[in-house]
Structures are given as structure tokens and as C-alpha cells.
Amino acid sequence: MTDQHSETLALWPAPSAAGTIDATVTVPGSKSVTNRALVLAALAADSSWLRRPLRSRDTLLMADALRSLGIGIEETLSSSSAVSGLPSGRGESWRVIPAAPQAPAAVDVGNAGTVMRFLPPLAALAEGPVRFDGDPRSHVRPLHSLIDALRALGARIDDEGRGGLPMTVHGAGSLDGGYVEVDASSSSQFISALLLSAPRFNQGVELRHTGRTLPSLPHIRMTVDMLRAAGVQVDSPDSGGEPDVWRVTPGALLGRDLVVEPDLSNAQPFLAAALITGGRVTIPDWPVRTTQPGDALRDLLTAMGGSCTLDERGLTLTGTGRVLGIDADLSEVGELTPGIAAVAALAEGESVLRGVSHLRLHETDRLAALTKEINSLGGDVTETEDGLRIRPRPLHGGVFHTYEDHRLATAAAVIGLAVEGIEVEDIATTGKTMPDFPDMWRAMLAGDAA
Structure with a gap:
């Protein structure tokens, strides 16, 4: 040892x-908000600022993964925060400079559910292979529903039949999108993952949850709220839509200046x-x-x-x-x-x-x-x-x-x-x-x- x-x-x-x-x-700031904001900023039409982001293992893994895909992320620390004793990230700002996802690339997900699930849909928009791997525990965390959904939407993924990591997403530069069914009963992150990148799919997405009870609904509501704040049109069960169905219209995402809760x-x-x-x-x-x-x-x-x-x-x-x-x-x-x-x-x-x-x-x-x-x-x-x-x-x-x-x-x-x-x-x-x-x-x- x-x-x-x-x-x-x-x-x-x-x-x-x-x-x-x-x-x-x-x-410190919310991990859930920080990592969703990073993905949305990476896909936006212009630059974004994240104020008071969480700086932790999971968010640094997300930032490093996006950098490996060609996204620019600049970190700044205010001079006053350096001596204020604020928790990690409280005086920090990140500027995210979007770009078309680049490949080949390798993504280390650690054991971060948001990284291993939110980034494969984005990687499908690159031209070339993007390899995903992480800690030993990440190999047994469920990904099969997301992999099946991405394949149904037109993505090519090589996971050697594991339904999990390690795997390679072979991006074609775009993704058709459209209608897809997902069993998200083991993780609401499968739905959030598809919704976050859906505005960049050619047809957007119409997503139907087909499994048992859907856990962690507040996290899906968070994803929908953040998409709408970026100018995306989303129909959801909470807004009078069909139960267990989410629809995202394709279109540009706006850059934002966001203070992380x-x-x-x-x-x-x-x-x-x-x-x-x-x-x-x-x-x-x-x-x-x-x-x-x-x-x-x-x-x-x-x-x-x-x-x-x-x-x-x-x-x-x-x-x-x-x-x-x-x-x-x-x-x-x-x-x-x-x-x-x-x-x-x-x-x-x-x-x-x-x-x-x-x-x-x-x-x-x-x-x-x-x-x-x-x-x-x-x-x-x-x-x-x-x-x-x-x-x-x-x-x-x-x-x-x-x-x-x-x-x-x-x-x-x-x-x-x-x-x-x-x-x-x-x-x-x-x-x-x-x-x-x-x-x-x-x-x-x-x-x-x-």
C-alpha cells in the first residue's frame, strides 16, 4: 500500500x-447545478459565466472532461476571496467558451454519475471516438438504459455488451434525435442526460419514461428549469404535458451569467x-x-x-x-x-x-x-x-x-x-x-x- x-x-x-x-x-455551491450549467454552457452559442461554482472532485472531472472535448473553461479567483476563508469555489468564477465537441478524446468519469451519464450524448455530437472510463465502482453503475436510448437516437456506442463502462462513443458530428423510450427507474440522470444535449439533436427529442416509479424528480425539474433559462423550449409533465413524457425542441442555447446556489x-x-x-x-x-x-x-x-x-x-x-x-x-x-x-x-x-x-x-x-x-x-x-x-x-x-x-x-x-x-x-x-x-x-x- x-x-x-x-x-x-x-x-x-x-x-x-x-x-x-x-x-x-x-x-459551497451545488454540484447538481454546477455540472448541469457546465454542460449547457459547453453547448451554447456564446460564452457563459458560472459564479460561485462548486470546486470538487465531481465538478473538476466534468470540467476536465469538457476540456478534453475542446471546450474552453477559464477559472478566475477574486483577490478578496483568496483571504476571506470562504469555502471552496465561493469567490471563484468560471468562463465557459463553447466549441463543437472534438474527438478523439478520453474522458475520466471518476465515480461521478453526472459525468458518466451527461457527457455521452454530448460526445455523440463529436466527429470521432470518445472513450469513457473511471474508477472501478463506475463499472458497475447502471448505464444500459442510456446506451440503449442513444443507439435508438442514432448514436454508435461500443460497450462490448456490458451496458456500462468502459465504453466508446463513436461520434458522427451530429445526432438525429427524435422519439425514444427510456427506463429511468434506476436513475433520473438518464432523462436529464438526454434532455441537456437534446437542443443540439437534429430533431430534438421526445422522451418517454417506461419504467417503474421515477426517482429524484426534483433533479429532472432542475434540468428542465435550466434548459428553459437557456432559451430552450421544453414540454414536461410539470407544465401540463403528458405524464412521463418530455419534449425538447431543437435550437440554439443562450450563454448565461449564472450564480450557483x-x-x-x-x-x-x-x-x-x-x-x-x-x-x-x-x-x-x-x-x-x-x-x-x-x-x-x-x-x-x-x-x-x-x-x-x-x-x-x-x-x-x-x-x-x-x-x-x-x-x-x-x-x-x-x-x-x-x-x-x-x-x-x-x-x-x-x-x-x-x-x-x-x-x-x-x-x-x-x-x-x-x-x-x-x-x-x-x-x-x-x-x-x-x-x-x-x-x-x-x-x-x-x-x-x-x-x-x-x-x-x-x-x-x-x-x-x-x-x-x-x-x-x-x-x-x-x-x-x-x-x-x-x-x-x-x-x-x-x-x-x-
Whole structure:
């Protein structure tokens, strides 16, 4: 094992809270917004600016992938932000200079679902081969529905029958587009991937979801809203269209000057800390209106015993000294499941988390991982067909394995607030969406404004 690998997998002692927490925590920009904005800007007719983008492993993978396809991305850092202590990306701007996608090219997706799914449709617009590969876990994440859909729309893809990575998209310079059916029951990203590039398809796209329940609908709404903001005509179920059908008219995309919202899902561990300790945490710049799934935290954490106030300061969650169990359908906000499970493991009563069977196909099998790791600390978690049943038990210290999954790492930190002796394996995996997490966590516990 190399020294670098040893450092990556070092155990991080999760700090316990000595009392109530009272802090203001500025979270970095949204990964979902940043990576969608990068793709749309790459396809636009003129240059775009992204202000306060998230700078993390997933977004840097997206930016580097677009650069490999010939897209220009210039990064600037304001002089004031360099000394302000702002979280990564808060004082940064990226200028995206669009160009026709170039090939041959090689794309490293890491383990980023947005990169491995959003870029193959764009790569089909290049002239030549674009090779996609990534971390070992990326090879088992589902792509078959997207591959089948792209082939139906006229793309040529060589995946040697795997239905996943590694694969090569052989671009022909354009893509016919038109009608296509997609089973997106394992990931809403299949739909977002096709919608994002659809304005550049010759016929646009008419996309019909044919599978079971569609997870993470807020993310599709985010994609549609961002397309419309770029001047694209989109008919969707939310706008009075046919259920499970999206239509995108071909046409030019407008360049934009976009300020990226804070990543509301990344605010979850900090808000949970206020709930668990009976304290208070404020997240500045929380939007009044948003399509981010993380906005559901206001209702979820209120149901679990907190009190939320949204005003000019941002969102403030105040704990009441009690943590309540919850029965919740998280199908639209599956990414919040690890954090909610961590809070539920510390609650007064039983919790049932439903509608998240698709989490078995995320960065890791999140349901199996949460069950194993919380139970290893003395918990009582059982998997159901589509979620988790959590019966609170007194927990003890121990190693919490994260399986290269950033949300498992932050969930472990939440448990560590109330349970001494929690050691988190590979806290560096939080760099996927929140590179400064350990320092932000310590600052919150110290009551520092960040």
C-alpha cells in the first residue's frame, strides 16, 4: 500500500459535541447545478459565466472532461476571496467558451454519475471516438438504459455488451434525435442526460419514461428549469404535458451569467447537528425558490423535532432537545437518506425510510452500507424492499466504513456528535462534493462563522 493510499484511508476521529452548537455555516455551491450549467454552457452559442461554482472532485472531472472535448473553461479567483476563508469555489468564477465537441478524446468519469451519464450524448455530437472510463465502482453503475436510448437516437456506442463502462462513443458530428423510450427507474440522470444535449439533436427529442416509479424528480425539474433559462423550449409533465413524457425542441442555447446556489443537500449534516445537540445552525443564501432536492430538509428535519426559519439571514434550524423518529417517502430526495438515517439512529422512536431502492445502485449500495455500519455500532437497522427500518439503540464507538461514498462519511460525522469514539474511514471522500468538510465541521463545533 502506498503512502498516498494509506493517507486516503486514514481514520478520522469524528469529534463529539460538548454542548449545543450555535454557528453559521456557508456551504459551497451545488454540484447538481454546477455540472448541469457546465454542460449547457459547453453547448451554447456564446460564452457563459458560472459564479460561485462548486470546486470538487465531481465538478473538476466534468470540467476536465469538457476540456478534453475542446471546450474552453477559464477559472478566475477574486483577490478578496483568496483571504476571506470562504469555502471552496465561493469567490471563484468560471468562463465557459463553447466549441463543437472534438474527438478523439478520453474522458475520466471518476465515480461521478453526472459525468458518466451527461457527457455521452454530448460526445455523440463529436466527429470521432470518445472513450469513457473511471474508477472501478463506475463499472458497475447502471448505464444500459442510456446506451440503449442513444443507439435508438442514432448514436454508435461500443460497450462490448456490458451496458456500462468502459465504453466508446463513436461520434458522427451530429445526432438525429427524435422519439425514444427510456427506463429511468434506476436513475433520473438518464432523462436529464438526454434532455441537456437534446437542443443540439437534429430533431430534438421526445422522451418517454417506461419504467417503474421515477426517482429524484426534483433533479429532472432542475434540468428542465435550466434548459428553459437557456432559451430552450421544453414540454414536461410539470407544465401540463403528458405524464412521463418530455419534449425538447431543437435550437440554439443562450450563454448565461449564472450564480450557483449553495448545495442544499450538503447543508444536511450541519442542520442535523443543530437538531441533535438542541442548538442552532444558520445556512446563508438559502434560496426562497429552488428545484434542489435538499430544500426538503426543511420539512424532514422539522418532522424530526427541529424548527426552521427562512429569512434574510438564510435558513436557521433550531433544535428543541428532542429527536423524533420519522416515517418518510424519500423517493424524490434519495440523496438525503444517509443523513436522515444517521439522525434516525439517534432518535427517540422508530423510523421507516421508503421509496429508495435505487440507492443500491449509487456510489455504493447505500442501503446495505448504512445497515452494516450503523449495526456495527450497536444499532438496529434492517433493510426493507425499498428502504430502511431503524430502531434506535444505544450506540458505541467504532470504525465507520464509507465505501468511497461522501454521504456515508458525513452521516458518520453526524453520529459522532452524539457517540464518542467514532472513527470515519476515508473522510477524504467528502471531496467529491465538499472538499473542505473536515475544517467546516471543526469550525461549526467551535461556533465560528464560516
